[in-house]
Amino acid sequence: MTIKLHGLVAATHTPFDANGRLNLAAVEKQAEHLHRNGVKTVFIGGSTGESHSLTVEERMALALRWSEVVRGSGLRLVVHVGSNCLADARTPLEKTLRPFFSCTTQ
Numbered sequence: 001m002t003i004k005l006h007g008l009v010a011a012t013h014t015p016f017d018a019n020g021r022l023n024l025a026a027v028e029k030q031a032e033h034l035h036r037n038g039v040k041t042v043f044i045g046g047s048t049g050e051s052h053s054l055t056v057e058e059r060m061a062l063a064l065r066w067s068e069v070v071r072g073s074g075l076r077l078v079v080h081v082g083s084n085c086l087a088d089a090r091t092p093l094e095k096t097l098r099p100f101f102s103c104t105t106q
Contacts, residue, residue, distance in 0.1 A: 006040070011046065014045065035073060042076070046078075
């Protein structure tokens, strides 16, 4: 399945609290801000570099929270699922996000 992206795609930073833990409560505010400012698609866990600092469980929690928040909002979600570790790249992220996950082939 190929999905064409158009409009503004925001590579959104991963929110952390003062102790360095994921701040999943901030996701809703991030989504509202982006949507209010014309963003059509949100790209999480990727190009801002945090994915290499997060555990697989943290990445899954972030993806799940974003998928809950964007459902019905008009925002589209792209989740970075790659990893330098092949075992981590094959984690349940794709199963967890199934209908949101699509795999591209080359």
